[in-house]
Amino acid sequence: MNSVFKYFADIVSGVRSLCAGMRVTGKYFLSPGEIVTEQYPENRATLKMEDRFKGEVIMTHDENNQHNCNGCGICELNCPNGAIEIITKKEADETGKLVRSIDKHVYHLSMCTFCELCIKSCPSNALEWGQNFEHAVFDRSKLTKVLNQPGSTIKKKEAKS
Amino acid sequence: MILDIYSFSTLTGAIDKGLNSAMAPWLATLLEFVIVGVVFLIFYALLGLFLVYLERKVCAVIQNRIGPNRVGKWGLLQTIADLIKLLMKELIPIKNADGFLFNLAPFIVIIASFMAIAALPFAKGLQAMDFNIGIFYVMAVSSLGVIGILLAGWSSNSKYSLIGAMRSGAQIISYELSVGLSLLSIVILSGSMQLSTIVQSQADGWWIFKGHILAFISFVIFLIASTAETNRGPFDLAEAESELTAGFHTEYSGIKFAFFFLAEYMNMFIVAAIGATLFLGGWMPLHIGHWQEFNNIMDYIPSVVWFFGKTFFVIYLIMWFKWTFPRLRIDQLLNLEWKYLLPLSLINTVLIAFIALMGWYF
Amino acid sequence: MSKDVIKNIIVKDDEDYIINMGPQHPSTHGVLRLEVCLNGEIVKYVIPHIGYIHRGIEKMCEADTYKQIIHLTDRMDYLSAHMNNEAVCLAVENALQVEVPERVQYIRAILDELNRLASHQLWWSAFGMDLGALTTFFYGLRDREKILAIFEESFGSRLLHSFNTPGGLMHDVHPNFQKHILEFVKYFRKKLPDYKNLLTDNVIFHNRTKGVGVMSPETAIAFGVTGPSGRGSGFACDVRKVAPYGVYDQLDFKQVLYSEGDSFARYQVRMDEMEESLNLLEQLVAKMPSEGDFTAKMKPIIKLPEGEYYERVETARGELGVFIVSKGEKYPYRMRFRSPNFSNLFVLNTLSKGLKIADLVAISGSLDLVLPDIDR
C-alpha cells in the first residue's frame, strides 16, 4: 500500500513542481514591462557608452589641431601585439635645430586586444580611449588607422625651464 | 438556441446549388473537391506561417525579448521572408542516401498532417468531411506522419538522424495509446465518434465541465500525450537540439526542411483543434447553466471565433510547456507513458464509462 | 598499502558505432570533439579530442613582459578573466615580495566574486539549455548583464578586462562601484527564486540529473577535478580555504560541499556558491577601505629574481595554477598554466560510461567546461 501511496505522492509533487516552473514563465509572459531587449540601430541617438569604455585608441587633439605625441615609441614597445607602428620624421624647429617628431602614428585596430598598456605607458598622455564601437568594415585594411590628424602639430610645452 | 446567422451552411449550400445548376453533378462534385483542396492548401500554408510567427513571439515575451519586429508591422512578415529564403536555398543531395525515400519522407509527413485537417469542424456548417468515425480517422491519419519521420532518419545515411528517428518511433507508438484512451473518454460520454455530434452534445456545456474532474484529467493526459506525439518540447527527443543537433531532419535543407517544419506546426494545430473540439466544445459558445442573458451575449460571437479562440488557447498551453521545461530522457519518456499516463488513463476511462453508464454527468 | 587504482578505461572494438559530437555541436560549448562510441543509446566510451583553438599562450608568454602577459591570460578562461589575471599578478607580487595596498586586495576579491557569479549565471543558462529548457538561457543572461554593466562602468570592457597589473590595478574603480554592486546583490536575491522554480525544483530536471554521472571523491582527486565539480563529490579543494590568498582569510564564508557526486550535486554546489558570493560581496563592500592607492610602487620594468614560482587561485571552475620559471630577465623563461578545465574534461569518459547520450550532455554541462582554457 505504501508504494501505491508513494506513486500518487510522486505524481502530485511532480505536477506541483511543474506548475511552479510554469508560474515563472507565465509571470514573465504577462509582464511585458520586463522586456530587456535594446533596439540597437534605433536607439543610436540615446545610446551612450560609459566614459571608460574601450572602443578604440585615439590621440587627443585640442582645438588648434595639436597633440601631445612626440614620437618616443614607448607605446610601440609596450604593445604586446605589434598593433602600433610609429613613423617619425626629423623637423627643424624655430631655432633651426632638427627635432624628432611624429609623422604617422599607425594603429592596427584589427590586432588590438585593448590591454591599455600603450595608454598607461605613454609619458606625455597623448593617447586615450575612444568610445566609438562601430568598427565593422568590409575591408580589413580600413582597420589600420593613423591616429595623428593630418596637419596636426605637437603641443608646445608651456614655459618649462 | 444558437443563432444561425453565422452558420456557413448557407454559404456552402449556395455554392453547391449554383455549381449543380450550372454543370453536370459529377463535374460540380469534382469542382467542389478542387475548391476545397485549394482553400485548404492556402489555409494550411498561411496558418503554418502564422503559427511559426506566433511561437516566436510567445517565446520571445516569455524570455523577456521582443521577438521578430523588423519585417512588416510587428514583424508579421518575418516568416514569409524566412519562407522565401528557404525556397531559394539549395537542396543539398546527400551522398549514399537512399534518394527516393529521402525525397519521399517530407511529403509523407506533410500529407499526413494535411489529411487530418479535412475532418475538423471549423465552425457551424464548415467542415469538409463529416465522417461518422471522425475521431478514429484523425487519429489514424495523424499517426501516419511517424512513417515519414522514420523514413527520413533511415534514408539520410546519418547517425544522428537514425537515432532521432528511432526515438521518434518509440515515442509515437507509446503515446498513441494515451491519446486514444483520453479521446475515448469523450467518445464514451458523448456516445459518438462523429465530430459534429460531439460538438452538438456540448451545446449545453463543454465536456471538460460536464465530465467532472475525470474529464479534466483526461484533458491533461491528452495535452501531455499529444505534445509528445507532435514531437514538441519537452518531448522533442527526435530533434533534441543539444544532443542530436537536429535529429531526423539534420540532413534536410531548403524547402524539404521547411516541409518538416511546417508539418510540425500544423500537427500542433491539429491536436489543439481536436482537444478544443472534444473537451472545450469546438465552435460552441460558452454557456453557463440558466444565465439566459449571458448565454445570449455569447451566442453573438461567431462560431469560427470560438473555434479558433479555443484552439489557440490550447496551442498557447503547448507552447508554454515547451518554453518552460527541460527535455526528458528517452527512458524517462517511456516510463512516463507506461508507468504513469497509461495506467491513469485506463483507470480514468473505466471511471468515465461508469459515470456515463449511471448518467452522473451534467 | 592496498588501494584501487583509478584508471581511464577505453576498450576499442572494430565494430564500434562511433559518432562524432563536435567540433561544431550545440552542446559542447566550443570546439571540443567528443568521439562517442554508442551501443544503441548507451555510451560505451568517450574520447575527447582537443586542440582546435590551441593558441600557444605558454609559448607567447616567453616573449612577453609580465605586464603584457596579463592580457593573454584573459583569453584562456574568458568567463573568469579576472581570476586568471589575478593569478599572474599574485605570482609576480609574491616573487618580488611586494606589499599590495589593502584596497586593491579588496577590489580584487570583489571582482573575483562578481566574476564567479557571472560565470555561474552563464553556466546555469547554458546547463538549462543543454537539458532542453531554452528559457533559462535568457533569464541567466539577463541577470549576468547587470554584472557586465558594472564591469563596463569601471573597466571599460565587459568580458576581457585586463584590469589587473602586477602590483595593483590599472585604474581606481568607478565612484559608483560599491553602490551598483549593492543594487545588484539586492536585484539578484530577488531573481534567485525564479532559478529555483525553473530548474532546481523541477521534477524533470531531477530525473535528468540525480544519480547521473556519479563521481566518487577518490575519482575526483585522482583526476584532479577541482572547483564546484570536485566539491560536488566532497573533495574539499577550494583554494580560497585551502591556501587563502588576498583577503579571503579575513572573510566569513563556507566552502560548499556535497557528497553525492552526481550532476545534481554539482549543480547545487554552484547554486549555493552564487548565494555565498552574494554574501561575500556584501561583506567585502562593507569592509573595503574607501580611500587608498590603487597600485603599489613598482619598477617600470619588472624582473623576477631567478627561481621557480607557483601560484594558485580559485577560478569559477577550479584551481588555476601559474608556474613561472624565471632566469632573472624581464621575460619569463617558462610560463605554465595549470588550467582547471583541462583536468575536469578528461573525467568525462569515466562518468558517462554506461549512460545514455542525453546523460553525456548533462554531465558535460555539469562539469562546466570552457574550451579555450583547455587548449590554451
Add this chain to the structure above:
Amino acid sequence: MENTELMELITKVIPYGTVSQGSQYPEVIVPAGKLHDAAEQLRNLEGQPFDYLINMTAADFTDKFTVYYHMESTQAHNLVVLKADIADRDNAVVETVSDIWVTAEFFEREVFDLFGIRFKNHPDLRRLFLEDDYGFPLRKDFKDEVNIIELPN
C-alpha cells in the same frame, strides 16, 4: 616548522633524492630513472599521502629538460614539488606516473606534445593539441617562420 618535518619524512623514504626548501614549497630532486619510484613513495607517504597531482609540466633549459610535479596531500594540504632532470635532450625518455595518478596521463600527453619528452609505459601516448609532424614548440630551439612572428623588442 611543519615543512622541516615533512622534509625529514620525505628524506627518509626517498634517500636518493635531494630535499630542500624551494622559494615557496619543499622541493624533491631525484634522478630521472628513479622518478616513478619517488612518485610512488610520495603518493603513499605515511600520514599524508600526496594523492592529488595538481600540475605536471616540463621546462627546456637548452642543455637538459626538467620535469616538475606539483602535488598536494588532500589531508594535510601540503604542497611538494618533485623535480627530475633529463640530460638527454634528443632522446628524452622518462617513466610515466599515470598508473599512480590517472590525471598524469593527460598532463604527460601535453608534455609529449609540446616538448617531445616520451613517457615509458604510457597507455595512450599521442599528441594532444598539434598535428603529428608539427615539431615540439616549447623547446627553445623550435623555429616556425610561418606562424611565429618575432617582434623587434
